[in-house]
Amino acid sequence: MKSITINGSKRESVGKKATKALRNAGQVPCVLYGGDEPLHFSAEEIAFKDLVYTPDVHTVEIKLKGGEVFNAVLQDIQFHPVTDAILHIDFYQIFEDKEITMEIPVHTTGVARGVKNGGVLRFNLRRMRVKGLPGNLPDFIEADITSLKIGNKLYVTALQSDEFKIMHPDNTVVCQVRTSRNVIADTDDEEEETAADEVPATEVNETE
Template structure:
């Protein structure tokens, strides 16, 4: 998995006054958990743009002024309710021999024949919960839809997981192709039209068979 570097500096004070001063200076107060003790540091708000405002998932390398580098994942982030500015970020330190859990994007591969025939593609999951050691975390989970016809579906059991585990039941549907509503309505209209033609033909036949009135 790709990593983004966040350059930060350790915080000497974690009180409300210092926190407000940091935010006024365009910096974000952060905490790194998972080590022997929590590490408080601050980083420029712009440093989080590629980590937060993206559909992709990355690990983070926290690079401190002392030269220390720590690998982590984004655990929680708080935004201002009005301005959407980043108020606080929590990280969790990674250990190469310890499994972590992350939401990984689901990527559709290929073109579904069912969709080309007018079917409606549905994929309710944009991400899937995955557990693995950091070096085995994938950038994406691929779902091949190149053979999905109308009425077919893909479940978690159909996905290739490799060195990671997907934390959803095997029967969880991740992609399916259904008959589109327009196709159903079109078939109903055709059936109605055929019925009207048949009724008209029967009426004409009855009229011809009836004896003329004297």
Template structure:
């Protein structure tokens, strides 16, 4: 898992007006929290954050935060837990950072990546991905960019559940083992001509 440096500042004031003021300065409100971390309000440079996310699109990132507080700095390690976007402009308006320890497991959602072509699809079936992300527990440096799910042997009517997946070494799935991940459904062929044609024939 890649580590990226990122500098943030502690903000002393909160609220909507402060958030508007920050955004006019090219900043967004953010917060740092964790199991052993009291919530810490932050301000972050939005364009720098966007550049990092665009440069590492599709990768799992650990942010090596330099936290500036009245000229003093401290180092924190964190994951992005959530990003909030403006409903119209789709710009980032808030970021949640989750503080981690490199020697302690964390729970994160990892995208599922389907590999292979299912037997059932070759027969005309349709692959339905039910679970697009799966929650895993592992050390931060073991967080994968994705979990690959091989569907090659799946036939029409088959379903892969969480219990059918093998997690990478040092990792475990947190999801319910009975949760379905992917299935192959049968596509019913439409009758030629449809009901309207049948009605016309009967007339």
């Protein structure tokens, strides 16, 4: 999994006045949990751009002035209700020999057979909650949807891996192909391969 480096400084004071002064200076107050005791630090708001404003997931290397380095994952983030500015971030320290739980994005490959026949691909699960050692967690989980016909569903059981454990029930649907007005009869005859960018398919998010 890709890692992002955040350069910061330990916070000497964690009171409301000190926190407000940090934010006014363009700094984000943060807390790192998972160690012997919580570690309070701050970093420039712009340093979190590639970590927060992206659909991808990353581990974080926190480098503090003085030479201390910690590996962590983003645990929680608070935004200003009006400006959407980052107000506070919680991190959780990770160790290579200890399993962690993360939400990993799902990327599909191929063009579903049902979509070629006019169906609509609907997503029930854009991210999957998985557990494993930090070094075994992928940047994304690949789901091959080529064989899905109209009415077929792809379950999380089809995406199991020896590298991590999926934390969803076995009957959880990742995506499915639904019928539409433009549907045509499906046959078992071999069909000519069609490039993804040549298929006018519609992808729709759907909450379970």
